[in-house]
Amino acid sequence: xxxxxxxxxxxxxxxxxxxxxxxxxxxxxxxxxxxxxxxxxxxxxxxxxxxxxxxxxxxxxxxxxxxxxxxxxxxxxxxxxxxxxxxxxxxxxxxxxxxxxxxxxxxxxxxxxxxxxxxxxxxxxxxxxxxxxxxxxxxxxxxxxxxxxxxxxxxxxxxxxxxxxxxxxxxxxxxxxxxxxxxxxxxxxxxxxxxxxxxxxxxxxxxxxxxxxxxxxxxxxxxxxxxxxxxxxxxxxxxxxxxxxxxxxxxxxxxxxxxxxxxxxxxxxxxxxxxxxxxxxxxxxxxxxxxxxxxxxxxxxxxxxxxxxxxxxxxxxxxxxxxxxxxxxxxxxxxxxxxxxxxxxxxxxxxxxxxxxxxxxxxxxxxxxxxxxxxxxxxxxxxxxxxxxxxxxxxxxxxxxxxxxxxxxxxxxxxxxxxxxxxxxxxxxxxxxxxxxxxxxxxxxxxxxxxxxxxxxxxxxxxxxxxxxxxxxxxxxxxxxxxxxxxxxxxxxxxxxxxxxxxxxxxxxxxxxxxxxxxxxxxxxxxxxxxxxxxxxxxxxxxxxxxxxxxxxxxxxxxxxxx
Amino acid sequence: xxxxxxxxxxxxxxxxxxxxxxxxxxxxxxxxxxxxxxxxxxxxxxxxxxxxxxxxxxxxxxxxxxxxxxxxxxxxxxxxxxxxxxxxxxxxxxxxxxxxxxxxxxxxxxxxxxxxxxxxxxxxxxxxxxxxxxxxxxxxxxxxxxxxxxxxxxxxxxxxxxxxxxxxxxxxxxxxxxxxxxxxx
Numbered sequence: 035x036x037x038x039x040x041x042x043x044x045x046x047x048x049x050x051x052x053x054x055x056x057x058x059x060x061x062x063x064x065x066x067x068x069x070x071x072x073x074x075x076x077x078x079x080x081x082x083x084x085x086x087x088x089x090x091x092x093x094x095x096x097x098x099x100x101x102x103x104x105x106x107x108x109x110x111x112x113x114x115x116x117x118x119x120x121x122x123x124x125x126x127x128x129x130x131x132x133x134x135x136x137x138x139x140x141x142x143x144x145x146x147x148x149x150x151x152x153x154x155x156x157x158x159x160x161x162x163x164x165x166x167x168x169x170x171x172x173x174x175x176x177x178x179x180x181x182x183x184x185x186x187x188x189x190x191x192x193x194x195x196x197x198x199x200x201x202x203x204x205x206x207x208x209x210x211x212x213x214x215x216x217x218x219x220x221x222x223x224x225x226x227x228x229x230x231x232x233x234x235x236x237x238x239x240x241x242x243x244x245x246x247x248x249x250x251x252x253x254x255x256x257x258x259x260x261x262x263x264x265x266x267x268x269x270x271x272x273x274x275x276x277x278x279x280x281x282x283x284x285x286x287x288x289x290x291x292x293x294x295x296x297x298x299x300x301x302x303x304x305x306x307x308x309x310x311x312x313x314x315x316x317x318x319x320x321x322x323x324x325x326x327x328x329x330x331x332x333x334x335x336x337x338x339x340x341x342x343x344x345x346x347x348x349x350x351x352x353x354x355x356x357x358x359x360x361x362x363x364x365x366x367x368x369x370x371x372x373x374x375x376x377x378x379x380x381x382x383x384x385x386x387x388x389x390x391x392x393x394x395x396x397x398x399x400x401x402x403x404x405x406x407x408x409x410x411x412x413x414x415x416x417x418x419x420x421x422x423x424x425x426x427x428x429x430x431x432x433x434x435x436x437x438x439x440x441x442x443x444x445x446x447x448x449x450x451x452x453x454x455x456x457x458x459x460x461x462x463x464x465x466x467x468x469x470x471x472x473x474x475x476x477x478x479x480x481x482x483x484x485x486x487x488x489x490x491x492x493x494x495x496x497x498x499x500x501x502x503x504x505x506x507x508x509x510x511x512x513x514x515x516x517x518x519x520x521x522x523x524x525x526x527x528x529x530x531x532x533x534x535x536x537x538x539x540x541x542x543x544x545x546x547x548x549x550x551x552x553x554x555x556x557x558x559x560x561x562x563x564x565x566x567x568x569x570x571x572x573x574x575x576x577x578x579x580x581x582x583x584x585x586x587x588x589x590x591x592x593x594x595x596x597x
Numbered sequence: 598x599x600x601x602x603x604x605x606x607x608x609x610x611x612x613x614x615x616x617x618x619x620x621x622x623x624x625x626x627x628x629x630x631x632x633x634x635x636x637x638x639x640x641x642x643x644x645x646x647x648x649x650x651x652x653x654x655x656x657x658x659x660x661x662x663x664x665x666x667x668x669x670x671x672x673x674x675x676x677x678x679x680x681x682x683x684x685x686x687x688x689x690x691x692x693x694x695x696x697x698x699x700x701x702x703x704x705x706x707x708x709x710x711x712x713x714x715x716x717x718x719x720x721x722x723x724x725x726x727x728x729x730x731x732x733x734x735x736x737x738x739x740x741x742x743x744x745x746x747x748x749x750x751x752x753x754x755x756x757x758x759x760x761x762x763x764x765x766x767x768x769x770x771x772x773x774x775x776x777x778x779x780x781x782x
Contacts, residue, residue: 106601172620279678280722480685481686
């Protein structure tokens with residue numbers, strides 16, 4: 035690694051730590067209903083939203099009502115998004131006259147964007163009209179992110195409240211996340227991106243005649259307004275097919291750096307918000323520390339792998355699938371960030387990373403994207419592992435486990451286990467079915483273990499609601515569109531519903547003050563135990579599958595074997 | 598089900614706000630503040646659009662600097678990379694062919710061709726090459742244009758962009774900008 039690589043790594047970490055308290059403090063105020071400086075400017079918009087939507091903002095919902103609102107809202111959004119795509123030919127803002135999207139692709143894309151996955155079977159610049167991109171996809175980029183934050187806030191309330199039947203109001207949380215957090219940041223972020231060169235126009239595609247006389251039709255569109263929320267909301271769905279590798283989506287090293295920071299910004303701030311709202315500030319930093327440690331370790335493994343000499347080409351830092359302006363370091367760094375969070379935007383082609391770098395990307399997702407993670411999703415995913423750690427620690431000393439003054443009992447643990455296992459099952463069963471199904475195998479681009487990795491990566495990305503891909507796989511087929519939609523569905527709802535059940539159950543409990551036997555959760559020991567539990571669960575579940583893909587590919591490759 | 602009507606009204610309101618007002622407003626402001634960037638930074642020569650500063654294009658003639666290999670042959674419909682793994686037969690074959698071709702075109706050097714000229718970019722539209730990749734081609738371009746190598750070197754130095762803010766990213770050479778500067782001379 036170059037000295038500049040270390041510097042960029044350090045600057046990134048320092049900036050991430052620096053923005054966490056102010057953003058976390060701000061979000062804690064927003065979601066507890068305190069007035070912030072933003073209320074003067076945008077308070078009217080919040081109230082207008084409730085009025086127009088017929089929402090009673092004072093309703094305090096039980097976990098069941100919260101979950102019902104969440105479900106109804108998501109199913110309706112999927113339906114509307116399908117409708118827009120399947121009728122885009124007759125809708126305005128379609129300068130390239132793209133036809134309607136075929137139903138199974140529209141269904142896959144709708145589930146994908148509503149669940150904050152943003153898996154893309156389609157290629158944006160040859161499929162989607164500006165209308166679909168804006169009115170369909172951009173809107174869901176915001177709302178799926180806002181819903182994720184809402185669930186994290188509801189869970190936080192469940193832990194903070196005592197003997198309460200309710201965990202907040204889904205509409206209010208979603209509205210506030212959108213209007214006070216996501217939208218204002220995105221307005222500034224969009225302008226910054228345009229300044230760097232991201233396009234923002236409604237003009238039709240431009241035909242250039244190159245210096246050597248070849249015609250080149252260059253796509254345009256309102257990209258910047260979508261790219262900003264795609265990164266900040268850890269959505270990751272590219273305006274163009276090549277996503278954040280495309281020079282119109284990520285034109286400079288600076289746009290790249292800020293995009294990387296924005297992926298982690300809200301996920302990191304949520305740990306501070308959590309500490310703030312539950313009064314356990316130090317515990318919030320312990321969670322942040324565990325996340326950061328995992329991030330540094332995994333990223334270092336990935337970098338080490340990419341910088342090791344590849345015996346097939348006798349070179350290190352292979353530039354296949356990487357952009358010159360980012361180089362090796364920023365490509366690998368981005369790949370680790372985007373898979374740690376549930377972003378899934380890519381600034382390099384993950385399929386062309388070294389086998390172990392690709393494996394790190396998969397492991398990041400398989401662990402549930404809890405390393406800062408998706409906005410909200412990373413936090414409540416991490417909370418599953420925290421509850422599990424508290425439970426295991428309790429078993430070790432033989433007492434009823436307590437967490438922040440709440441007793442953790444069988445009911446909560448059942449929900450936690452369900453939420454941890456559901457996406458794992460979706461990944462492994464989906465991969466298993468596909469590995470023996472001719473309809474799936476005909477989509478592969480690479481042979482040997484890398485072909486298996488393409489399938490494993492696809493289900494991991496879908497079930498973890500990530501959306502990045504080993505993009506050699508032709509996933510825009512009836513088989514994959516439907517199978518991966520199911521995986522994305524499980525990856526969202528089979529976690530959110532149990533999480534809300536846990537929140538509801540914890541909210542009802544009495545506060546039991548800590549005693550000498552309580553296992554402290556604001557210590558380094560707890561952070562280490564937490565990391566241990568995460569790694570053991572991840573390793574036990576996925577090591578066999580990884581062995582068949584990237585691990586065997588790596589072992590063969592270092593002997594010079596190609597496929 | 599009591600949430601169905603609020604969900605619908607909420608969705609419609611948010612669609613108006615986030616799907617129409619927000620992108621239209623951002624487009625309006627961008628077109629005023631950053632008109633060049635917002636519209637794709639196109640370059641015209643003699644009234645003809647010859648390309649975008651940000652979008653790579655193919656060069657094969659000896660008098661031009663060549664860009665990186667592209668899995669989509671620089672046709673941006675759609676963009677993308679090869680997605681071949683690092684232990685792929687197909688990739689090895691492609692790289693061997695590119696190396697042989699580069700060596701044949703650059704007989705005056707025994708240097709190995711730089712990595713970025715052997716491996717395809719991620720977007721297929723990478724507008725840049727590394728400084729090494731440009732220097733590797735310098736002599737060929739100078740000979741084909743029948744000009745002094747130092748003159749080409751000077752233009753290359755002018756076009757080379759350093760790391761952003763001195764730290765971020767890598768040093769780059771924009772191939773289209775470089776070739777345009779050469780043509781002007």
